[in-house]
Amino acid sequence: MKIKTEPLDYRVALKLLLLNLSLFFLYPAAMAQQAAKPLQPTNFTSFKPGVEWDANDGVNIDCHGGNIIYVDSLKTFFWYGEHRGLPRGAACYSSKDLYNWKNEGVVMEKGDIGTFERPKVIYDAANKRYVMWFHYDGNGTGGGGYTLAEQGVAVSNSPTGPFILKGHSRPNGHESRDIGMYFDPETKKAYIGYAADHTNKTVRIVELSADYLSFTTNDFDVNAHCEGPGILKKGGIFYLLTSQCSGWTPNPGSFYTASAIMGPYQDHGSPFIGDAGNNSFNSQPCYIFKVPGYKDAYIYMGDRWNGGGRPESQHVFLPITITADGKMEIHWLKEWDLSIFTPEAKRPQRR
Numbered sequence: 001m002k003i004k005t006e007p008l009d010y011r012v013a014l015k016l017l018l019l020n021l022s023l024f025f026l027y028p029a030a031m032a033q034q035a036a037k038p039l040q041p042t043n044f045t046s047f048k049p050g051v052e053w054d055a056n057d058g059v060n061i062d063c064h065g066g067n068i069i070y071v072d073s074l075k076t077f078f079w080y081g082e083h084r085g086l087p088r089g090a091a092c093y094s095s096k097d098l099y100n101w102k103n104e105g106v107v108m109e110k111g112d113i114g115t116f117e118r119p120k121v122i123y124d125a126a127n128k129r130y131v132m133w134f135h136y137d138g139n140g141t142g143g144g145g146y147t148l149a150e151q152g153v154a155v156s157n158s159p160t161g162p163f164i165l166k167g168h169s170r171p172n173g174h175e176s177r178d179i180g181m182y183f184d185p186e187t188k189k190a191y192i193g194y195a196a197d198h199t200n201k202t203v204r205i206v207e208l209s210a211d212y213l214s215f216t217t218n219d220f221d222v223n224a225h226c227e228g229p230g231i232l233k234k235g236g237i238f239y240l241l242t243s244q245c246s247g248w249t250p251n252p253g254s255f256y257t258a259s260a261i262m263g264p265y266q267d268h269g270s271p272f273i274g275d276a277g278n279n280s281f282n283s284q285p286c287y288i289f290k291v292p293g294y295k296d297a298y299i300y301m302g303d304r305w306n307g308g309g310r311p312e313s314q315h316v317f318l319p320i321t322i323t324a325d326g327k328m329e330i331h332w333l334k335e336w337d338l339s340i341f342t343p344e345a346k347r348p349q350r351r
C-alpha cells in the first residue's frame with residue numbers, strides 16, 4: 001500500500017528546527033551549570049580538624065597525602081596532594097592565609113602511572129622551578145599495585161603546573177612507597193623520608209642532589225615505623241613523625257629524635273596526647289608544615305582516610321608542640337587558629 005504524505009507546513013518545520021537548535025546549545029550549558037557549583041571564595045578564620053573543608057568550588061579539598069609550601073615572592077601558600085577524584089593525579093590549591101583555599105586544578109594527571117600517591121613539592125628558588133616527588137608504582141600497564149616501589153620526579157615552571165614527568169626509579173636500589181619531604185632552610189638541602197625495604201619494614205632518608213632532581217648516595221636506614229613520614233627541626237634536634245603500616249586504617253603514630261638528619265634516631269612512642277582511639281586522632285600523617293612568620297609554629301597535617309582514600313576524606317590539621325624537655329606533643333583541638341602561635345619579632349625598620 002502506498003502511503004500518501006503531506007508536505008510539512010514550513011512554519012512547523014521552522015519551529016522544529018529552532019527547538020532542536022536551542023536544545024543543542026542550551027542543554028550542555030544547563031548540565032554544566034547543574035554539575036559545577038559557582039565559584040565562591042570561602043570566609044574561614046580557623047581550622048576545624050576532621051570536618052569537611054570546602055575550597056572556593058564548594059567541594060571538600062581533594063588534596064591528600066601531600067604538603068604545603070610558601071612561596072615568598074608570590075606571598076602565597078600552595079597545597080599539593082593526591083587528587084582522589086577524576087582525573088587522578090596531583091591537585092594544587094592556593095591560599096593567602098591557610099584557611100581559605102582556591103582550587104587550582106589537577107597540575108599533573110597520573111595518566112598510565114598505576115599508583116600515584118603522596119606527592120611532595122619543593123620550590124627551587126635558584127632555578128625558579130617547582131619539583132614534585134611522589135610514590136610511583138603499578139604493574140607497568142596502567143593498573144594499580146605496590147611492587148614496583150619507585151619514586152617519580154616531575155617539574156614545572158609554574159606553581160600551578162603543568163608538572164612534566166622527568167623520571168622514576170628506586171632510591172639507591174631500595175624499595176620506596178609512602179614519602180615525606182624535608183627542606184632545610186639553612187643548608188637549602190632537601191631530603192626524602194621513604195617507607196622502604198621488605199614492604200615498608202623501615203623508613204630510610206635520602207638526600208637529594210643540589211637541583212633536587214635526583215638522589216645522592218647519602219641514604220640512611222632509620223630503622224623506624226614505616227609510613228607517612230614528616231620531619232621538623234627545632235633547636236638543632238630533628239623530629240621524625242611516622243605512622244605504622246595498616247593501609248587506610250589509622251594506627252598509633254610514633255616520633256623519633258636525632259641530632260643529625262641522618263640519625264641515629266631514638267624512638268619515643270606516640271606524640272598524640274589523650275588519643276582515646278589509639279589511632280593518631282583517626283588520621284595518618286602526611287607532612288609537618290612550618291608556618292612562616294611565627295616562632296616554632298609547626299602544623300601536623302594528617303588524612304582521615306575513613307577506610308579508603310576518597311575525595312571526601314577529611315583533613316586533620318593540629319599544632320605540634322615541642323615541650324621544654326624536648327618531647328613532641330599533639331593535642332586534639334576541635335577548632336583553632338594561628339593566634340595559638342607566637343609571631344616572630346619583626347626586625348626594626350631602618351630609617
Ligand code: GAL
Pocket residue numbers: 065117118178227228245246247248284
Ligand atoms: C597506606 C598508605 C597510603 C596508601 C594506602 C594503600 O598505608 O599510607 O598512602 O598507600 O596504604 O592501602
